[in-house]
Amino acid sequence: MSAAVYEATTSAPVNIACIKYWGKRDTKLILPTNSSLSVTLDQDLLRSTTTSRADPSFTKDRLWLNGKEEEIKDGGRMDNCIKEMKRLRKVLVEDKDPNAPKLSEWKLHIVSFNTVPTAAGLASSASGFAALTTSLASLFSLPLNPSELSLIARRGSGSACRSLFGGYVAWEMGSKPDGSDSLAVEVAPQSHWPEMRAVVCVVSGEKKDVGSSVGMQLTVETSPLLQHRIKYVVPERMEKISKAIKERNFDEFAKITMADSNQFHAVALDTTPPIFYMNDVSRNLIALVEEYNRVCLEKTGHLGAAYTFDAGPNAVIYTLPEHIKAITELVLYFFPVPSAPAERSTQASAVGFT
Numbered sequence: 001m002s003a004a005v006y007e008a009t010t011s012a013p014v015n016i017a018c019i020k021y022w023g024k025r026d027t028k029l030i031l032p033t034n035s036s037l038s039v040t041l042d043q044d045l046l047r048s049t050t051t052s053r054a055d056p057s058f059t060k061d062r063l064w065l066n067g068k069e070e071e072i073k074d075g076g077r078m079d080n081c082i083k084e085m086k087r088l089r090k091v092l093v094e095d096k097d098p099n100a101p102k103l104s105e106w107k108l109h110i111v112s113f114n115t116v117p118t119a120a121g122l123a124s125s126a127s128g129f130a131a132l133t134t135s136l137a138s139l140f141s142l143p144l145n146p147s148e149l150s151l152i153a154r155r156g157s158g159s160a161c162r163s164l165f166g167g168y169v170a171w172e173m174g175s176k177p178d179g180s181d182s183l184a185v186e187v188a189p190q191s192h193w194p195e196m197r198a199v200v201c202v203v204s205g206e207k208k209d210v211g212s213s214v215g216m217q218l219t220v221e222t223s224p225l226l227q228h229r230i231k232y233v234v235p236e237r238m239e240k241i242s243k244a245i246k247e248r249n250f251d252e253f254a255k256i257t258m259a260d261s262n263q264f265h266a267v268a269l270d271t272t273p274p275i276f277y278m279n280d281v282s283r284n285l286i287a288l289v290e291e292y293n294r295v296c297l298e299k300t301g302h303l304g305a306a307y308t309f310d311a312g313p314n315a316v317i318y319t320l321p322e323h324i325k326a327i328t329e330l331v332l333y334f335f336p337v338p339s340a341p342a343e344r345s346t347q348a349s350a351v352g353f354t
Protein backbone atom coordinates (compact mmCIF):
# COMPACT_ATOMS: atom_id res chain seq x y z
CA MET A 1 0.00 0.00 0.00
CA SER A 2 1.43 3.37 -0.97
CA ALA A 3 1.62 6.16 1.61
CA ALA A 4 -0.85 9.03 1.35
CA VAL A 5 0.38 12.19 -0.42
CA TYR A 6 -0.46 15.50 1.24
CA GLU A 7 -0.24 18.15 -1.45
CA ALA A 8 -2.35 21.09 -2.66
CA THR A 9 -2.10 23.49 -5.60
CA THR A 10 -3.94 26.81 -5.85
CA SER A 11 -3.51 30.09 -7.67
CA ALA A 12 -4.21 33.76 -6.89
CA PRO A 13 -4.55 36.87 -9.07
CA VAL A 14 -2.80 40.24 -9.22
CA ASN A 15 -4.61 43.34 -7.90
CA ILE A 16 -4.14 47.04 -8.70
CA ALA A 17 -5.14 49.61 -6.08
CA CYS A 18 -7.44 52.56 -6.83
CA ILE A 19 -7.07 53.84 -3.26
CA LYS A 20 -3.41 53.31 -2.43
CA TYR A 21 -1.88 51.61 0.60
CA TRP A 22 1.24 53.53 1.55
CA GLY A 23 2.46 53.41 5.14
CA LYS A 24 2.43 51.02 8.10
CA ARG A 25 1.48 51.74 11.70
CA ASP A 26 2.99 48.36 12.69
CA THR A 27 5.78 47.02 10.48
CA LYS A 28 5.96 43.57 12.07
CA LEU A 29 2.25 42.77 11.84
CA ILE A 30 1.96 44.77 8.57
CA LEU A 31 -0.87 47.03 9.72
CA PRO A 32 -1.51 49.99 7.38
CA THR A 33 -1.97 53.67 8.18
CA ASN A 34 -5.01 53.81 5.89
CA SER A 35 -7.55 51.53 4.26
CA SER A 36 -7.17 50.77 0.54
CA LEU A 37 -9.23 49.40 -2.34
CA SER A 38 -8.30 47.49 -5.48
CA VAL A 39 -9.57 45.87 -8.64
CA THR A 40 -8.46 42.29 -9.20
CA LEU A 41 -7.00 41.59 -12.64
CA ASP A 42 -8.70 38.25 -12.87
CA GLN A 43 -6.89 36.88 -15.89
CA ASP A 44 -5.49 33.41 -16.43
CA LEU A 45 -2.27 35.11 -17.51
CA LEU A 46 -1.67 37.26 -14.43
CA ARG A 47 -1.52 34.83 -11.52
CA SER A 48 0.76 33.06 -9.08
CA THR A 49 0.33 29.31 -8.76
CA THR A 50 1.64 27.52 -5.69
CA THR A 51 1.94 23.87 -4.74
CA SER A 52 2.58 22.91 -1.11
CA ARG A 53 3.46 19.43 0.09
CA ALA A 54 3.87 18.14 3.64
CA ASP A 55 5.84 14.96 4.22
CA PRO A 56 7.33 13.34 7.34
CA SER A 57 10.57 12.65 5.43
CA PHE A 58 11.27 16.36 4.74
CA THR A 59 13.98 17.79 7.01
CA LYS A 60 13.23 21.53 6.67
CA ASP A 61 10.72 23.93 5.11
CA ARG A 62 11.92 24.79 1.59
CA LEU A 63 10.69 27.18 -1.10
CA TRP A 64 11.29 27.36 -4.85
CA LEU A 65 10.25 30.56 -6.66
CA ASN A 66 10.08 30.31 -10.45
CA GLY A 67 12.33 27.26 -10.32
CA LYS A 68 15.01 28.77 -8.05
CA GLU A 69 15.34 27.85 -4.39
CA GLU A 70 14.96 30.82 -2.02
CA GLU A 71 16.01 30.87 1.62
CA ILE A 72 13.18 30.97 4.17
CA LYS A 73 14.62 33.37 6.73
CA ASP A 74 13.83 32.63 10.35
CA GLY A 75 11.32 35.26 11.53
CA GLY A 76 10.96 36.63 7.98
CA ARG A 77 7.64 37.22 6.22
CA MET A 78 7.48 33.78 4.57
CA ASP A 79 8.40 32.09 7.85
CA ASN A 80 5.70 34.08 9.71
CA CYS A 81 3.02 32.99 7.21
CA ILE A 82 4.06 29.32 7.35
CA LYS A 83 4.22 29.30 11.17
CA GLU A 84 0.79 30.92 11.46
CA MET A 85 -0.74 28.40 9.03
CA LYS A 86 0.79 25.48 10.99
CA ARG A 87 -0.56 26.94 14.24
CA LEU A 88 -4.04 27.17 12.72
CA ARG A 89 -3.79 23.57 11.43
CA LYS A 90 -3.04 22.40 14.96
CA VAL A 91 -5.75 24.46 16.70
CA LEU A 92 -8.53 24.13 14.13
CA VAL A 93 -7.99 20.58 12.86
CA GLU A 94 -5.55 18.38 14.81
CA ASP A 95 -6.66 19.36 18.33
CA LYS A 96 -10.26 18.64 17.34
CA ASP A 97 -9.72 15.37 15.47
CA PRO A 98 -7.24 12.90 17.00
CA ASN A 99 -7.19 10.95 13.72
CA ALA A 100 -6.06 13.92 11.62
CA PRO A 101 -2.48 13.52 10.42
CA LYS A 102 -0.09 15.83 12.28
CA LEU A 103 0.78 17.92 9.22
CA SER A 104 1.58 20.86 11.51
CA GLU A 105 4.63 18.93 12.74
CA TRP A 106 5.90 17.99 9.28
CA LYS A 107 8.15 20.12 7.11
CA LEU A 108 6.89 21.64 3.87
CA HIS A 109 8.17 21.91 0.32
CA ILE A 110 6.58 24.84 -1.51
CA VAL A 111 6.89 25.51 -5.24
CA SER A 112 5.55 28.77 -6.68
CA PHE A 113 5.41 30.12 -10.23
CA ASN A 114 4.35 33.58 -11.30
CA THR A 115 2.60 33.47 -14.61
CA VAL A 116 2.63 37.28 -14.38
CA PRO A 117 4.97 38.04 -17.31
CA THR A 118 8.03 39.82 -15.90
CA ALA A 119 7.68 42.25 -18.78
CA ALA A 120 4.26 43.28 -17.43
CA GLY A 121 6.06 45.27 -14.75
CA LEU A 122 3.48 44.25 -12.15
CA ALA A 123 4.43 43.30 -8.61
CA SER A 124 4.00 39.58 -7.99
CA SER A 125 4.32 39.67 -4.19
CA ALA A 126 0.56 40.22 -3.78
CA SER A 127 -0.49 37.24 -5.91
CA GLY A 128 2.47 35.21 -4.56
CA PHE A 129 1.59 35.50 -0.86
CA ALA A 130 -2.12 35.09 -1.59
CA ALA A 131 -1.41 31.84 -3.48
CA LEU A 132 0.88 30.62 -0.68
CA THR A 133 -1.88 31.22 1.86
CA THR A 134 -4.62 29.47 -0.14
CA SER A 135 -2.43 26.50 -0.99
CA LEU A 136 -1.50 25.93 2.68
CA ALA A 137 -5.15 26.43 3.69
CA SER A 138 -6.15 23.74 1.22
CA LEU A 139 -3.30 21.38 2.23
CA PHE A 140 -4.20 21.81 5.91
CA SER A 141 -8.01 21.63 5.29
CA LEU A 142 -8.52 24.87 7.23
CA PRO A 143 -12.16 25.93 7.57
CA LEU A 144 -11.43 29.61 6.88
CA ASN A 145 -13.09 32.10 4.54
CA PRO A 146 -11.16 34.49 2.24
CA SER A 147 -11.33 37.40 4.74
CA GLU A 148 -9.89 35.18 7.48
CA LEU A 149 -7.16 33.97 5.10
CA SER A 150 -6.43 37.57 4.13
CA LEU A 151 -5.16 38.15 7.70
CA ILE A 152 -2.34 35.69 7.02
CA ALA A 153 -1.57 36.83 3.45
CA ARG A 154 -1.28 40.36 4.89
CA ARG A 155 1.64 39.19 7.05
CA GLY A 156 3.49 38.26 3.84
CA SER A 157 2.87 41.50 1.96
CA GLY A 158 0.21 44.06 2.78
CA SER A 159 -1.32 44.27 -0.68
CA ALA A 160 -1.51 40.43 -0.83
CA CYS A 161 -4.56 40.45 1.45
CA ARG A 162 -6.56 42.04 -1.38
CA SER A 163 -5.74 39.15 -3.78
CA LEU A 164 -7.91 36.67 -1.81
CA PHE A 165 -10.98 37.91 -3.69
CA GLY A 166 -11.78 38.57 -7.32
CA GLY A 167 -13.56 41.76 -8.37
CA TYR A 168 -13.53 44.87 -6.19
CA VAL A 169 -11.84 44.50 -2.82
CA ALA A 170 -11.28 46.73 0.22
CA TRP A 171 -8.54 46.24 2.80
CA GLU A 172 -10.03 47.65 5.98
CA MET A 173 -7.18 49.05 8.04
CA GLY A 174 -8.76 48.02 11.38
CA SER A 175 -7.96 49.50 14.77
CA LYS A 176 -6.98 46.59 17.03
CA PRO A 177 -3.30 46.43 18.03
CA ASP A 178 -3.14 42.69 17.26
CA GLY A 179 -4.30 43.28 13.66
CA SER A 180 -7.23 40.87 13.92
CA ASP A 181 -9.55 43.36 12.18
CA SER A 182 -7.11 44.46 9.45
CA LEU A 183 -8.48 42.32 6.65
CA ALA A 184 -9.85 42.24 3.12
CA VAL A 185 -13.55 42.32 2.31
CA GLU A 186 -15.35 42.04 -1.00
CA VAL A 187 -16.94 45.31 -2.13
CA ALA A 188 -18.48 43.68 -5.21
CA PRO A 189 -17.74 40.55 -7.23
CA GLN A 190 -16.29 40.86 -10.72
CA SER A 191 -19.72 39.85 -12.14
CA HIS A 192 -21.27 42.99 -10.62
CA TRP A 193 -19.35 45.25 -13.05
CA PRO A 194 -17.81 42.91 -15.65
CA GLU A 195 -17.37 45.72 -18.20
CA MET A 196 -14.34 47.12 -16.34
CA ARG A 197 -11.13 46.83 -18.40
CA ALA A 198 -7.51 47.39 -17.39
CA VAL A 199 -4.86 48.37 -19.93
CA VAL A 200 -1.39 47.74 -18.54
CA CYS A 201 1.16 50.15 -20.03
CA VAL A 202 4.70 48.95 -19.44
CA VAL A 203 7.00 51.93 -19.23
CA SER A 204 9.84 50.05 -17.60
CA GLY A 205 10.40 46.48 -16.46
CA GLU A 206 13.43 47.52 -14.39
CA LYS A 207 13.58 47.15 -10.62
CA LYS A 208 12.66 50.36 -8.77
CA ASP A 209 15.30 52.35 -6.86
CA VAL A 210 13.32 52.57 -3.62
CA GLY A 211 11.36 49.45 -2.68
CA SER A 212 7.79 49.84 -1.39
CA SER A 213 8.44 48.65 2.18
CA VAL A 214 11.37 51.03 2.71
CA GLY A 215 9.79 53.89 0.76
CA MET A 216 6.49 53.86 2.60
CA GLN A 217 8.15 53.98 6.03
CA LEU A 218 10.31 56.93 4.95
CA THR A 219 7.05 58.63 4.00
CA VAL A 220 5.47 57.77 7.39
CA GLU A 221 8.48 59.25 9.17
CA THR A 222 8.87 62.44 7.17
CA SER A 223 5.78 63.48 5.17
CA PRO A 224 3.33 65.99 6.72
CA LEU A 225 1.07 65.51 3.69
CA LEU A 226 0.68 61.79 4.54
CA GLN A 227 -0.88 62.72 7.90
CA HIS A 228 -3.44 64.91 6.13
CA ARG A 229 -4.13 62.13 3.62
CA ILE A 230 -4.67 59.49 6.33
CA LYS A 231 -7.00 61.62 8.41
CA TYR A 232 -8.95 63.77 6.00
CA VAL A 233 -8.75 62.25 2.50
CA VAL A 234 -8.76 58.45 2.42
CA PRO A 235 -11.75 57.71 4.69
CA GLU A 236 -14.08 59.79 2.50
CA ARG A 237 -12.61 58.39 -0.72
CA MET A 238 -13.09 54.81 0.50
CA GLU A 239 -16.79 55.48 1.04
CA LYS A 240 -17.26 57.33 -2.23
CA ILE A 241 -15.45 54.82 -4.43
CA SER A 242 -17.26 51.86 -2.81
CA LYS A 243 -20.55 53.61 -3.60
CA ALA A 244 -19.37 54.34 -7.17
CA ILE A 245 -18.53 50.67 -7.67
CA LYS A 246 -21.86 49.54 -6.24
CA GLU A 247 -23.64 51.97 -8.58
CA ARG A 248 -21.33 51.21 -11.52
CA ASN A 249 -20.64 54.94 -11.78
CA PHE A 250 -17.50 55.12 -13.96
CA ASP A 251 -17.19 58.94 -13.78
CA GLU A 252 -16.94 58.90 -10.00
CA PHE A 253 -14.74 55.77 -9.99
CA ALA A 254 -12.35 57.38 -12.50
CA LYS A 255 -12.19 60.76 -10.74
CA ILE A 256 -11.32 59.18 -7.38
CA THR A 257 -8.86 56.67 -8.86
CA MET A 258 -6.85 59.38 -10.66
CA ALA A 259 -6.93 61.74 -7.67
CA ASP A 260 -5.69 59.00 -5.35
CA SER A 261 -2.87 57.95 -7.67
CA ASN A 262 -1.79 61.58 -7.87
CA GLN A 263 -1.92 62.05 -4.10
CA PHE A 264 0.06 58.87 -3.51
CA HIS A 265 2.81 60.22 -5.80
CA ALA A 266 2.54 63.59 -4.04
CA VAL A 267 3.25 61.99 -0.64
CA ALA A 268 6.19 60.14 -2.21
CA LEU A 269 7.50 63.53 -3.37
CA ASP A 270 6.75 64.99 0.08
CA THR A 271 9.09 62.39 1.62
CA THR A 272 12.62 63.33 2.75
CA PRO A 273 14.60 62.50 0.67
CA PRO A 274 11.92 62.72 -2.04
CA ILE A 275 10.87 59.58 -3.88
CA PHE A 276 10.10 59.73 -7.62
CA TYR A 277 8.29 56.74 -9.03
CA MET A 278 6.88 58.27 -12.21
CA ASN A 279 9.06 59.38 -15.12
CA ASP A 280 8.51 61.56 -18.21
CA VAL A 281 6.71 58.74 -20.06
CA SER A 282 4.38 58.29 -17.06
CA ARG A 283 3.59 62.00 -17.03
CA ASN A 284 2.94 61.95 -20.80
CA LEU A 285 0.53 59.05 -20.29
CA ILE A 286 -1.31 61.15 -17.70
CA ALA A 287 -1.52 64.02 -20.19
CA LEU A 288 -2.89 61.66 -22.85
CA VAL A 289 -5.65 60.29 -20.58
CA GLU A 290 -6.51 63.79 -19.31
CA GLU A 291 -6.85 65.00 -22.92
CA TYR A 292 -8.90 61.93 -23.88
CA ASN A 293 -11.21 62.62 -20.95
CA ARG A 294 -11.53 66.30 -21.89
CA VAL A 295 -12.75 65.30 -25.36
CA CYS A 296 -15.04 62.57 -23.94
CA LEU A 297 -16.58 65.05 -21.49
CA GLU A 298 -17.17 67.55 -24.27
CA LYS A 299 -18.77 64.96 -26.55
CA THR A 300 -20.68 62.73 -24.11
CA GLY A 301 -20.60 64.40 -20.70
CA HIS A 302 -18.72 61.39 -19.29
CA LEU A 303 -15.12 60.38 -18.60
CA GLY A 304 -13.65 57.57 -20.69
CA ALA A 305 -10.59 56.37 -18.76
CA ALA A 306 -8.69 56.53 -15.46
CA TYR A 307 -4.94 56.16 -14.98
CA THR A 308 -3.27 54.86 -11.87
CA PHE A 309 0.43 54.34 -11.06
CA ASP A 310 1.93 52.21 -8.29
CA ALA A 311 5.46 52.42 -6.90
CA GLY A 312 6.99 52.60 -10.38
CA PRO A 313 6.54 54.32 -13.76
CA ASN A 314 4.08 51.81 -15.29
CA ALA A 315 0.48 52.87 -15.83
CA VAL A 316 -2.71 50.90 -15.50
CA ILE A 317 -5.57 52.54 -17.36
CA TYR A 318 -9.06 51.52 -16.27
CA THR A 319 -11.65 51.96 -18.97
CA LEU A 320 -14.87 50.54 -20.46
CA PRO A 321 -15.35 48.38 -23.58
CA GLU A 322 -16.51 51.28 -25.79
CA HIS A 323 -13.18 53.07 -25.18
CA ILE A 324 -10.75 50.16 -25.28
CA LYS A 325 -9.95 50.42 -29.00
CA ALA A 326 -9.38 54.19 -28.89
CA ILE A 327 -7.27 53.99 -25.73
CA THR A 328 -4.99 51.19 -26.93
CA GLU A 329 -4.61 52.83 -30.35
CA LEU A 330 -3.75 56.20 -28.80
CA VAL A 331 -1.23 54.67 -26.41
CA LEU A 332 0.44 52.69 -29.19
CA TYR A 333 0.41 55.74 -31.52
CA PHE A 334 2.10 58.08 -29.05
CA PHE A 335 4.25 55.42 -27.37
CA PRO A 336 5.08 52.92 -30.12
CA VAL A 337 6.55 49.61 -28.96
CA PRO A 338 10.20 49.75 -30.03
CA SER A 339 11.72 46.90 -31.97
CA ALA A 340 15.08 46.93 -30.17
CA PRO A 341 14.78 45.38 -26.68
CA ALA A 342 17.37 47.84 -25.32
CA GLU A 343 14.98 50.71 -25.91
CA ARG A 344 12.10 49.11 -24.10
CA SER A 345 12.70 50.80 -20.78
CA THR A 346 12.08 54.29 -22.15
CA GLN A 347 8.87 53.51 -24.01
CA ALA A 348 5.41 52.44 -23.05
CA SER A 349 3.73 49.42 -24.53
CA ALA A 350 0.17 48.42 -24.04
CA VAL A 351 -1.56 45.19 -23.26
CA GLY A 352 -5.33 45.29 -23.52
CA PHE A 353 -7.52 42.99 -21.47
CA THR A 354 -10.97 42.53 -22.86
Ligand code: 2P0
Nearest residue numbers: 017020021157158159212213310311
Ligand atom coordinates in the same frame (compact mmCIF):
# COMPACT_ATOMS: atom_id res chain seq x y z
C1 2P0 B 1 -1.02 49.36 -3.19
N1 2P0 B 1 1.47 49.55 -3.17
O1 2P0 B 1 -2.00 49.69 -2.51
C2 2P0 B 1 0.22 50.23 -3.05
C3 2P0 B 1 0.28 51.34 -4.05
C4 2P0 B 1 2.40 50.28 -3.98
C5 2P0 B 1 1.73 51.55 -4.31
O2 2P0 B 1 0.89 47.89 -1.84
O3 2P0 B 1 5.69 46.16 2.68
O4 2P0 B 1 4.43 45.38 -1.64
O5 2P0 B 1 4.95 44.11 1.46
O6 2P0 B 1 3.31 45.47 2.76
O7 2P0 B 1 2.25 45.36 -0.36
C6 2P0 B 1 3.12 47.96 -2.35
O8 2P0 B 1 3.31 47.53 -1.06
O9 2P0 B 1 4.33 46.37 0.67
C7 2P0 B 1 1.76 48.46 -2.44
P1 2P0 B 1 4.57 45.48 1.97
P2 2P0 B 1 3.54 46.02 -0.63
O10 2P0 B 1 -1.04 48.40 -3.98
